Amino acid sequence: MIHLSAFADEISSDLDEQIAVLQSERIRYIDLRSVWGVNVLDLSDQQVITVKQKLEDQNIKVAAVGSPIGKVPLDSSFEEHLQRFERALVVAKMLGTSYIRLFSFYPPQNGEVDSASYREQVIQHLREMTAHARAANLVLLHENEKGIYGDTIDHCVDLLQSINDKYFRAAFDPANFLQCNQTPYPDAYTALQPWLEYVHVKDVRSDGTLVVAGEGGAHWLELLQQLRQDGYDGFFALEPHLAAAGQYQGFSGPDLFRSASQALQKLLQQIGWKYD
Template identity: 45%
Template sequence: MVAVAGVLRFRWLNVLGLTDEELDEVKCAVSGYGVGVSAIGSPIGKVPITDPFGPHLERFRRALDVAAVMEAPYVRVFSFFIPEGQKPVLHREEVLERMGALAGEAGSAGITLLHENEKEIYGDVPGRCVDILSGVGSPALRAAWDAANFVQCGVGHPYTEGYEALRPYIEYVHVKDALAGSGEVVPAGHGNGEIPETLSALRDSGFDGFFSLEPHLASSGTYSGFSGPDLFRKAAGVFKDLLLQRGIPWS
């Protein structure tokens, strides 16, 4: 969405696709309303691990530039699609090398990368997420916890199976839930993502980070998701109730 002189124009593309002029317009618009940007939701790492890395690295540098303009401390990334039918371990070395290169450039730019667990990439389940984060070992590479994506990858109990191992790396939390089996995305606490348990544990650990509401209630796909204003309000209300029940403040 680009706002110019009070007129909203919609463009269905990732923010990395905006021109410099459009990006400046967005920055002015959000600043004018006193709104900040916590993270750039980039698609970096959402390409096959077998694709050449050079062109993708250039696009990643654009993501860092966008983050700088928007004064966003984080850039969301993924850990590359694994070829269908192949074991992820066969590509582990290349994944770690690429993720390390991304983290190195991000750290030099003063930006922190958030690895999002996602379907069909190397870091789809808790064990391989930990493998990436510990293997790279950079403070510029942290975790964005997405319970719904874990459920859709066959992790039946994300909190029980993965929270303890990933907690040292969690710096950002995506708020969406899903039903085991069908993978249908539902409001937080209405699925198998163990979101109530996760929120309580985060509170008890002193978590002081961002929650990103990503309900994807109307549609969801490999590269995007959508809820619409009414469903988004519903999802926000449900999540606020979960926070209130646990005495978790927000701003």
């Protein structure tokens, strides 16, 4: 059965308010990206324990760590970034999730714009992180995102084929593909389907306005039907960005988040796809 999750910091920075809205929407999973205005990787051990206990008390589980790993220029210190990545592994273990979301690096700050010239370095960094994740029995979810190496369909396929590891999989974000002038369905979906492990839910119109699923150009109804036909049984993580979309996180607020949740659930109910 598929599961609904959410980047709940889109609701509020306050954990209690996040939990209250998730409960009102009957969402029992969370993609933990930030709490109390603090990025998940910057939480202390005690804060992580507190978050986990509060969630467990309300029967909410952590679906994934929504880390910012890989959202740095390629020529920044990889040694320092790898230490931050190690923190992501620790936090994922503490929270009881098998998944860590990450990205595939911004171009070097030196102005190099030919992606072919730094492709090998991207793959080398991701291979090293995948090896660490494999040793920890954790799965890395690469999100396609505008501006990073893996922002287009071809580059995503290149990464997934080159790394070729069950611990490095695709987090499919249709709206992000649209923002890169790529066609999410059927083109991106068909290309990434062999590695698809996770789905992020947002939508965008041709003028760039972010909207609830089904009101933009992502063809959510057709995509959901195809996912169901292909036997997808993972998470759908709401990340609507309806009020603001920043480099490291978006925001919707409680009311707009509820609208996004209800739009997705209505589409799932429309095709008779059961979820929890």
